[in-house]
Amino acid sequence: MVVCALTKQSFRRYLPLNLYMCVRLLRSVFVLWALTRYGFAASEYKYVYYYSDALLTICLYLAVLHLFSHVFDEMGAEQYLRFGASLLLVGTAIFSYLAVHQASNRLMTRFVVEMSQNLYFIGLVLTYVLWGAMLKLRESRTQLVQLVLSLGIHFSAFAANYAVANLHLQGRGIFAYLTQLVGIWLPAAWTYTLLRTPADARLVPARLRTPADARLVPARLATVVTHR
């Protein structure tokens, strides 16, 4: 994704997104090192895996805030957004800690699973709010729309995945594989967006609504796309 951003001259435009991808690469190397040193079953590996994942999710929050700033750049509401997102993040950490602290006989790994689930869910809420704002403000940049929607899929898939792990449902073993599958989604989708979508391409997000959203008015559903 970073290479594509460099070749398409979008590196600086989406700098936090590219930095996130670089951090993600470093994290993968670190996790691989922990795997080879301690082994798959070791608790050290699990701690490295889950806590680095939590840190990576927090990095992704910064990427979401950057996308917020893209959408709200004309309204000057960035500082309020940053404050709100920080408050949300601290609240999530405290809530996760309190929820697990009540059951102190449980393992620490239980805490990290619960925290990851909450972090992803908060990310999902943030992305949902961003998407709602984009629809309301009639944001038309195709690249931005696709980047945000890819992020929404990423957060919701991971939140659902961790919720299943947390619920201890039957057949949750499949979700260990799903995590890896969902993990490749974000780099692949962002790469596709940067490669295939021209920076000046425009579309109307309100027209992306389904009949259920548009209260079954088919005339409003024809998708209109324009290029500058």
Added chain:
Amino acid sequence: MIAGLILAASLIALLQFFIFYCRSVIASSSTQVLSVQTRDVTGIVDARVGGDDFDRILELVQLCPERREDRLPIRFIRAYYELLNLLRLTFARMFPDVGAWTERERGGCAYFAAVTLDHRIAFSRNLMAQQMSDHF
């Protein structure tokens, strides 16, 4: 309890984001003009493509050398197409508006497949030209 609620909300959001994403990919491909070669191969006369052509065009896409970057979107649009087929078989019978909408969307999926085929044909031609120039 909270995990259950998060699971339900996440799955609903996932479905919504998935549909929006697929529609945005289809929308951005709908502006691209097909080459004469692709029109000849697929039999598409104007920009309107029938939803039933999707499988046929996708088979043609699979005959071309694969490109890594469009592998995932093809799978996504394929899943979206199947979802639309499911809607067509269930809700579309009860709500005619939904039927018309699914048909339009299926046509959009088919056009996306045609655009992908167009890119792959262009890619194959470039590849062949490169090989020829290397050979001579």
